[in-house]
Structure formats: structure tokens, C-alpha cells
Amino acid sequence: MQKQVYLFFIALFSLGPLFGQNIEGTVPTYLQLVGGQFKAERAFETTKFVADQWRVPGNTGFDTCIMYVKHILEEAGFVPEAIASPGMPHYRLEKYPLRQPAWDPLSASLHIKGQPEALLNFSSNRNMIAINSFSTPPGGVEAEVVYLKDCSADGIKKAKVKGKIVMAACGINRLFQQAVVNEGALGVLAYSIPDYNQPEKYQHSIPFRGISFNSEAKGWGINLSYAAKEALSHALAKGPLTITVNIQTHIFPSEELTLIAEIPGQSRPDERFVFSAHVQEPGANDNATGVGTLAEMARVAIQLYQKAQISPQRTLTFLWGDEIRSTNRFITQDSSRAQGIRWGVSLDMVGEDTEKTGGTFLIEKMPDPSAIWTRGEDKHSEWGSTLVSKADLNPHYFNDFIESVCRTHALSTNWIVNTNPFEGGSDHQPFLNAKIPGLLFWHFTDVFYHTDADRIDKVSPKTLFNVGVSALSSALVLCEGGEKVATEIAQIVETAAQKRLRAEKKLSLAAIKEGESLTHQTEIISTWTDWYMATVGTLSDMLFAPPSPQLLAQLAALKEKIAAQSTDALSELKKP
Secondary structure, three states: OOHHHHHHHHHHHOOOOOOOOOOOOHHHHHHHHHHOOOOHHHHHHHHHHHHOOOOOOOOHHHHHHHHHHHHHHHHHOOEEHHHOOOOOOEEEEEEEEOOOOEEEEEEEEEEEOOOOOOOEEOOOOOOOEOEOOOOOOOOOEEEEEEEEOOOOHHHHHHOOOOOOEEEEOOOHHHHHHHHHHHOOOOEEEEOOOOHHHOOOOOOOOOEOOEOOOOOOOOOEEEEOOHHHHHHHHHHHHOOOOEEEEEEEEEEEOOEEEEEEEEEOOOOEEEEEEEEEEEOOOOEOOOEHHHHHHHHHHHHHHHHHHHOOOOOOOEEEEEEEEOOOHHHHHHHHOOHHHHHOEEEEEEEOOOOEOHHHHOOEEEEEOOOOHHHOOOOOOOOOOOOOOOOOOHHHOOOOOHHHHHHHHHHHHHOOOOOOEEEEOOOOOOOOHHHHHOOOOEEEEEEEOOOOOOEOOOOHHHEOHHHHHHHHHHHHHHHHHHHHOOHHHHHHHHHHHHHHHHHHHHHHHHHHHHHHHOOOOHHHHHHHHHHHHHHHHHHHHHHHHHOOOOOOHHHHHHHHHHHHHHHHHHHHHHHHHHOO
């Protein structure tokens, strides 16, 4: 994009989601407040910096990104926790031992003997080196390629691969263990690309993959693109094939860093809303966008705090670290702190230019009945479903509230917002494991997911703006709390419950007509009823004082409406 056009769009996005509109209610008020301060160009700039680094825990790229965000926090006004006065916004840098040395990829190339041009080169295929690969000798290694159709242990043993380079279409770690560690091969070439990456269309992109760290074997692996796999296969069809592989990596002792910033709550500092964005993974959307968006959210939050435009009663926490591990550590290492965590949101793949990547923005819900019975408008992504039972349900208003905030923002931005039932696999999982309401903001399907084609040109500043504004506004509403907020969320829950029970009744009537059992359909509607009845009770966590008679009456009336609508639906199902 030309610079002038880019700056025009940045200025447009920075005007705020409800610019020039009359607003009522806590949610629209915060959307306008945050939208007026959130700078998409700053989030994009940080995202670009992070995307340029190759990031795994403890390595140079990971640590460089942590320090970059730390500098943003310091410039914004966060001070080191060790010198912060009580109640002052602060940050801390935590350090933990790594289970194994850190790993930096430096350079790599793969040449077919007799061909001057490299078939693969690290400068254009930055995922070609399997994570934890050791360096080859200076100048590389030259050896015969053995192609295996049978990747089993017996198949590899029979192929007598010692001193050779093994190629196969299977997972690289399993191939490495059998061929290099067990049978003495020099290294492996593996092809394993999911269909959603459309490898035959995007023939030069490679997903990142790793091998188990092994300081004795000191072997290596190369991940193949579709084009490289085809070229090697054609060469092998003509007879024996020799290739040269040159890999240079840096393996060194290091520490795992986690960066945490907080704006303490005014009256309930031990209660928290926690945002988490993982730094590792080398892509732009995954997850430089989460890092960049969260950094700008923290800057906006402290700016509003310093200007006394916000006064959160609960603490706002921003966390950058290793996916799942850092979030889980924050929750589990301090039981008292864990008790005060009220909500958690993971920002993971939040900046997609969907016209280029495909898919859509998604809010992955905490487990609700749609994760058990996925039907109607509820759809799983290509990531796939996770087994959920009634025992996994933790009824709460969080799903409907967050969706409502995002859809309110979307009314004035033409942002497409969708949801998916719980699937797992990111930083929302540790919250849910601890029975804390947790959600994921993400995009899927992304045709470039986990590949080296996931670069900054696939990131949209507009999306960074939409996600960042909605996420921070949601947290500010909940951290403000109080009876007014409880009343407004009760209205959101009422609307959501009515919509859900209407939809489930319609789906169950159609299912019974198709011959499904009344008992099963009754169970589905009854489970949704129980979910919403229990959800009403969770609204009390908004309060700082006993509820007023008016709020008690509102909640009682809401339960009566849910019960009446459920009774009506169940009666309809029983009609002949």
C-alpha cells in the first residue's frame, strides 16, 4: 500500500468506532473512549517489529520482542514494580529456567547436486529449518537421499539409512527419532502440510515444525514446501539423488522471560481481568498481532488512567510470554492471586487481513452447551472440536457479554464478528482449567497459518484496531463493575437467552420431525435453560455492595422469563 493511502486509513481507524454518534450505556461509552485513543499505526508498527524476529522461548528473537514491549510500557508510564508506589501502574520482568537450551536459526540452504540455484533457502523460506536442529559442518553435508514410503520403525530400519539423508511424507519429529537418533541418518527432509494451507496453490510456503532436542545425535531436519517436495520427487524418479544441505544455528543457555504489566484496581486490586498474548511462534498474525495489539491496549489504558478518564475498581493485567505456559504459571504459582482472577482473554491471531488469509474473526466461547451439541448457526472451525461434557460447563455471562461488546463495535465499523464453540489450544485454556471464565480472540481458517507466508502483508491495521478497542473496552466495563453494569449485562443476558431458546426450539422441532428422540431434544433445551438460569446468578460478581431491591427484582423477573420460555419450548416439542 502507498504510504499516503496507508496514513489515510490509519487516521480513519483512529477516529473511534462511534465517532460523531450519540451514545448511551457503559459499553458504548467505553468503545468511544478507547476508540478515540487507540492508534492502529502503533499496534501495526509493533506487530511488524515482532514479525521480523524468529521467536521461540529464550532465543534472541523472543527476548528482543519482550524488551521492545517493555520499552513501550516504560514510555507509556509503567514503572518497575520494585520501585512503584502502592496503586501505581507497574510492570515486572520474570525470568525462569529453560528446560533445554535456546535455539536461533541463522541460515540454511538445500541444493540438488549439479544445480546452481538452491532449491530452498532460509532467506526466503524461514521455516525450512526444523526447530532444535544443530548446525551442519561448515560448507554443509553432501549425501544420497533415501525416499521412504514406509515411515514405520521397521520400514526405516530395513532401508539402511545410516550416513544418508532420509526423505518422507510424515511428521518430522517422528521421522527424525527413527532415522537419525535410532538408525544413524545424517538428517531428514519431511513433507507434512495440512490441507487448509492449500499447499498445491501456495507451493512455496512451509509450516514451522520442530524436532526433539538431542545433544548426542546433533542432527537436523528440513521442512519441505510442496514445490521442493515435487522437485526432489521428480529428481529421485530419474535415479540416485545427491543433495547438499548447509544449516547454521545457534544453541545456547538462556532463560524464559515473561512480561507482566498492571493497572491496580482502586477498590478491589486483588480482583483481575487478565489479557494474555504469546510471543513465541515466528509468524506475523500468529502471534505478532497479539503482541502488538496488547502493547497498544496497555498504552491506551494507562493514558486514560493518567488523565483520570478511567478509574477501574479491579486490576487490569497484561501478560506477554510463552503460549499457555506463562499464563498457566501466572494462575497456578500464587493461589491467592488465582482466586482473584475474574476473567481471562487470549489474543492470538487477531490482526488478519481476511481478504488475503480467508476465514473470519472469531470469539471462541468458553464451554457452553453449543460445544456439546453443535448445530444451527454454531460451527466449529477447521481446527476441530474438543470433547466437552456437562461436567465441563461453567455457566457465566462472559460469552454473551464479550460477543455483545464486539457486535456493538461492529455496528459502526462493518467489522464481521463470529463465534465458535470451544476448541482449545491457546492461552484461554489455563483460565478454563482453573474454572475461570476465559475466551479466545482469533481468526480461522487462515490459509497461511503456521507457514512462512504468514508475513506482515497479511496483517490489517483495521483489524488490530477493531480487536484492540473491543477487548480493552470489555475489560474496562467489567473492571468498573457496580450495579449499573450488572443491570446492563442482565439485559444482554436476557436478549441472548431468548434468542438461544428460540433457536434451539426450532432446531429441536425439526430434529423430532426427522425422527430424533424427544428425550434427547428435551435434554438439549433443558441444558441451555440450566445454563442461563445459572448465568443470572453470576451477575452478582459485578457488585461491590448488596444488590438493590430493583436489581433483585430484575434478576428474578429474568429467571421467570427464561423458565417460561423453556416451558413453552418443551411443551411445543411434546405436541403430536
